[in-house]
Amino acid sequence: MEIYNYPLSLRFIKHVLNSFKKKHSLIRLTHNYFLKNKKISGKTIDLGSGENSNLSYYKFLDIKDAKIENSDFFKKSEKSINLENKIPIEDNTFDNILLFNTLEHIENYKNLISEIFRILKKNGKLELFVPFLVMYHPDPNDIFRPTHYYLEKILRENGFEVKISLIGVGPFFSAYQNFFRYFKFPIFQTIFFLLFDILNRLVKIFSKDYINYYCGIHASCNKK
Numbered sequence: 591m592e593i594y595n596y597p598l599s600l601r602f603i604k605h606v607l608n609s610f611k612k613k614h615s616l617i618r619l620t621h622n623y624f625l626k627n628k629k630i631s632g633k634t635i636d637l638g639s640g641e642n643s644n645l646s647y648y649k650f651l652d653i654k655d656a657k658i659e660n661s662d663f664f665k666k667s668e669k670s671i672n673l674e675n676k677i678p679i680e681d682n683t684f685d686n687i688l689l690f691n692t693l694e695h696i697e698n699y700k701n702l703i704s705e706i707f708r709i710l711k712k713n714g715k716l717e718l719f720v721p722f723l724v725m726y727h728p729d730p731n732d733i734f735r736p737t738h739y740y741l742e743k744i745l746r747e748n749g750f751e752v753k754i755s756l757i758g759v760g761p762f763f764s765a766y767q768n769f770f771r772y773f774k775f776p777i778f779q780t781i782f783f784l785l786f787d788i789l790n791r792l793v794k795i796f797s798k799d800y801i802n803y804y805c806g807i808h809a810s811c812n813k814k
Contacts, residue, residue: 591754594624598787606783610776616767617758617805621719622650624757631655632685637673638692640665647690664730674698677705684710690719697733700744707748707813716811723764723805738807750811758805762790767805
């Protein structure tokens with residue numbers, strides 16, 4: 591397991607401001623920046639990515655060598671797939687599967703992980719992101735928040751090799767993620783983010799439980 595430490599650089603601050611202008615949450619904009627180091631190539635399906643979904647991560651992932659199909663059940667997409675049921679796709683079909691901000695909405699989540707493993711090719715990759723310390727957000731339902739321990743456990747039980755990255759770590763990051771929206775203007779949201787970031791870095795020096803506060807989990811998985 592690793593902690594993602596975003597760079598407090600001018601480029602990142604500009605990214606924060608521009609993302610707030612687009613009404614992205616703090617955890618989403620941080621995860622997007624994390625994805626700059628991820629490359630996807632080959633036949634790919636993005637589960638839970640229907641029309642009008644927030645697909646801003648496409649601008650950060652390296653997808654120039656990927657052919658991506660979008661799928662959803664509640665929104666218009668290329669494939670209509672109910673993720674609560676058996677996925678109507680043949681075994682060993684895809685090189686990659688994306689599952690971002692979707693697993694927390696699935697009641698039959700263990701079945702979904704099993705189905706994803708089935709439709710991935712050998713040596714295929716699953717890139718998965720799930721929020722943790724964030725507000726309730728039904729779309730259409732909001733079911734659960736797995737810890738990093740439990741998420742890794744169910745992925746490994748289904749045969750995946752897993753690398754876990756914690757995104758948005760620290761008590762002040764977690765606090766700001768959950769009330770940044772009450773600052774109505776992006777410039778104010780960015781200024782207060784910088785203040786909370788400094789506090790977060792200071793508390794990290796002496797805190798023994800800093801790592802226990804995190805807003806999201808990214809799992810990079812391989813099917814062997």
